[in-house]
Amino acid sequence: MNNIALAQTNRTFDVEAARRQFPILARMVHGKPLAYLDNGASAQRAQSVIDAVDDYERRHHANIHRGVHTLSEEATSMYESARDRIARFINARSRNEIIFLRGTTEAINLVAQSYARPILRPGDEVLITHLEHHANIATLVVAPMDAHGEVHLDAVVSLMNARTKILACAHVSNALGTILPVRRMVAAAKARGITTLIDGAQAISHMSVDVQELGCDFYAFSGHKMYGPTGVGVLYGREQLLDRMPPWQGGGEMILSVTFAKTTYNALPNKFEAGTPNISGGIGLGAAVDFLSGMDLDGARAHEDALLQHATATLNKIHGLRIVGTAPEKASLVSFVVAGVHPHDLGTILDEDGIAVRTGHHCAMPVMDFFKLPATARASFAFYNTFDEIDRLKSGIERARKMFA
Numbered sequence: 001m002n003n004i005a006l007a008q009t010n011r012t013f014d015v016e017a018a019r020r021q022f023p024i025l026a027r028m029v030h031g032k033p034l035a036y037l038d039n040g041a042s043a044q045r046a047q048s049v050i051d052a053v054d055d056y057e058r059r060h061h062a063n064i065h066r067g068v069h070t071l072s073e074e075a076t077s078m079y080e081s082a083r084d085r086i087a088r089f090i091n092a093r094s095r096n097e098i099i100f101l102r103g104t105t106e107a108i109n110l111v112a113q114s115y116a117r118p119i120l121r122p123g124d125e126v127l128i129t130h131l132e133h134h135a136n137i138a139t140l141v142v143a144p145m146d147a148h149g150e151v152h153l154d155a156v157v158s159l160m161n162a163r164t165k166i167l168a169c170a171h172v173s174n175a176l177g178t179i180l181p182v183r184r185m186v187a188a189a190k191a192r193g194i195t196t197l198i199d200g201a202q203a204i205s206h207m208s209v210d211v212q213e214l215g216c217d218f219y220a221f222s223g224h225k226m227y228g229p230t231g232v233g234v235l236y237g238r239e240q241l242l243d244r245m246p247p248w249q250g251g252g253e254m255i256l257s258v259t260f261a262k263t264t265y266n267a268l269p270n271k272f273e274a275g276t277p278n279i280s281g282g283i284g285l286g287a288a289v290d291f292l293s294g295m296d297l298d299g300a301r302a303h304e305d306a307l308l309q310h311a312t313a314t315l316n317k318i319h320g321l322r323i324v325g326t327a328p329e330k331a332s333l334v335s336f337v338v339a340g341v342h343p344h345d346l347g348t349i350l351d352e353d354g355i356a357v358r359t360g361h362h363c364a365m366p367v368m369d370f371f372k373l374p375a376t377a378r379a380s381f382a383f384y385n386t387f388d389e390i391d392r393l394k395s396g397i398e399r400a401r402k403m404f405a
């Protein structure tokens with residue numbers, strides 16, 4: 001991309017102002033400024049998220065829901081208000097559709113245990129795609145991808161039949177960055193009475209997610225990939241379905257009344273939130289949603305796109321480097337391999353330059369098998385990354401190449 005195009009895409013977004021909101025970005029690593037390019041694994045926390053958690057811990061902590069004392073009421077209202085803001089953020093119809101869990105993995109497990117297990121019969125099929133994260137793998141029919149890592153709508157639709165009960169797929173691939181045509185996939189599934197579960201772990205920080213517009217039945221995401229805390233995430237589920245599903249864990253909060261003869265389950269959303277939850281995590285996630293809602297998201301996304309273009313062009317200039325995943329619709333991440341340098345060695349050498357990338361199979365071994373690779377290196381960008389960091393990545397990769405030449 002030339003400078004004029006870059007200038008145009010960046011016109012409205014102030015990266016330095018965005019960076020100042022993230023204290024960790026001022027860190028040095030091995031004497032070099034940190035270039036944090038591992039946002040797909042976990043994004044960094046904004047100061048406002050850190051402050052919200054800190055304020056809760058210092059001033060408001062108590063167990064929630066059953067307390068009559070002041071701190072418990074404050075903690076409850078902070079936690080439940082986070083749920084309201086998250087519901088608005090993804091345009092859920094009701095706060096009852098927002099289940100707080102540990103993250104995407106647990107959200108998908110809840111659907112598997114509480115929705116899928118009771119309804120699936122021998123011969124029924126769960127349709128997934130070739131690029132799924134391990135969090136999303138069960139008894140399966142697998143829609144193919146092409147050599148670019150693209151999943152085509154017609155390939156998915158052609159595998160839908162009377163046995164297909166669930167379509168479960170990623171919104172964005174963590175290994176390749178491919179954006180799937182989820183809205184159209186969901187529409188095709190819906191027309192055939194197939195329930196849909198979308199793994200939004202990699203999408204939620206890169207695009208506006210409107211669950212009503214997507215039309216999906218379930219949508220899962222993690223707090224830590226959207227500038228919020230670890231250990232908290234959300235399962236969005238259509239209220240009608242959640243209502244019919246049995247609780248998946250027993251304990252406090254999921255029960256309304258209990259005698260030895262009969263247990264009555266609590267209403268949504270508490271039915272699925274047994275025991276004391278991650279209260280500070282939920283409050284931190286609420287703050288992350290406020291942070292995102294308050295920022296120039298269009299500008300941020302244009303900047304992320306420009307980073308992807310710049311990274312693609314820059315890395316493609318490196319001799320022996322191959323980008324893995326070249327679908328036309330991609331989120332801002334680049335997976336790559338460099339001839340003669342194992343990704344793990346590359347990751348270690350880049351770390352010496354203060355550059356954090358992820359190396360490995362990215363919990364998507366079928367993707368690695370498809371490309372006949374044991375692993376890739378992956379640089380995944382957030383709106384706070386800069387073109388300079390990508391240029392440093394290029395220099396670091398070239399240094400590694402020389403070391404192994």
Ligand code: PMP
Nearest residue numbers: 103104105133135174199201222
């Ligand atoms: N799905 C995808 C596409 C992911 O990228 C990840 C995280 N790598 C997960 C699921 C699992 O998320 P978590 O570890 O937060 O549960």
